[in-house]
Amino acid sequence: MTRALHHQANLFVSRLDEQQRRWYCALESKRLGHGGEQLIARITGVSEKTIRRGRRELAAELAECPVGRIRHAGGGRPAAEVRDPELESTLERLLAPETAGNPQGRGKYKRSSLRQLSRRLAQGGHRASADTVGRLVRKLGYSPRVNARRKEAKSSPPERDAQFNYIDERKEEFLAKGEPVISVDTKKKS
Known part of the structure; x- marks a missing residue:
């Protein structure tokens, strides 16, 4: 009993x-x-x-206990970007060469997955989980999802990454000279 x-x-x-x-x-x-x-x-x-x-x-009739919360305000561990002030700027530098825009909207897309970005940050000495990277990516104005073209690119030839790198290099050259950079999105018609 x-x-x-x-x-x-x-x-x-x-x-x-x-x-x-x-x-x-x-x-x-x-x-x-x-x-x-x-x-x-x-x-x-x-x-x-x-x-x-x-x-x-x-x-004390629960006088000191916050209503609607389990812990008092400020409880818990500090956010990753508070512990590592360089984290956000490092992530922004990683995203810069692989940023693509949506011509129909204002969204920015990235080519790397959240896990890939998390690994690359760790290699640079900045530990951040994929969830943390997702939160920071949204804060920076990016869509947390990989661009749909990136998903298609898995079945594309390996030269595709070289094409992106070539375009990024040309873009940086033009920007360094103060010249405009125009992105044109075209669809292949069968």
Whole structure:
């Protein structure tokens, strides 16, 4: 009987967020009285220190606990670009030679996947997951998805990358001379 009750309590506790878990354990320990904190800690695996914190918060009628959040503002680890201030500018430099625009819209596209960009950043000493790279790519105004032509290019000949590099080199030459660069998007008609 006791084992089944403990199993149900642990099942219930596993579905709660960290605040709710702390408060539930605090209520149960208070209900049990003397030795309740140790018993609830042993049953649920929640530390006695956490249960005591829950009891203090409940005694204060949750006055210090933020509504609609689990943690206080500023909680959690700092964003990757805060820890590494050069990350965003390095990513922008990686994207510059492979940027393509959508002639019908204002979106910018890239040729590399988020994982490829993450690996290239790591090679340069800037650690960032593909998710972080995706967030930064959106912040820089790029679509996080690989351009559709890039997906088609997997079946294209290997010279295609050389073509892109050639175009990028010519573009840089013209920009260095202060001359305009015009991009023309054409479709092959069969």
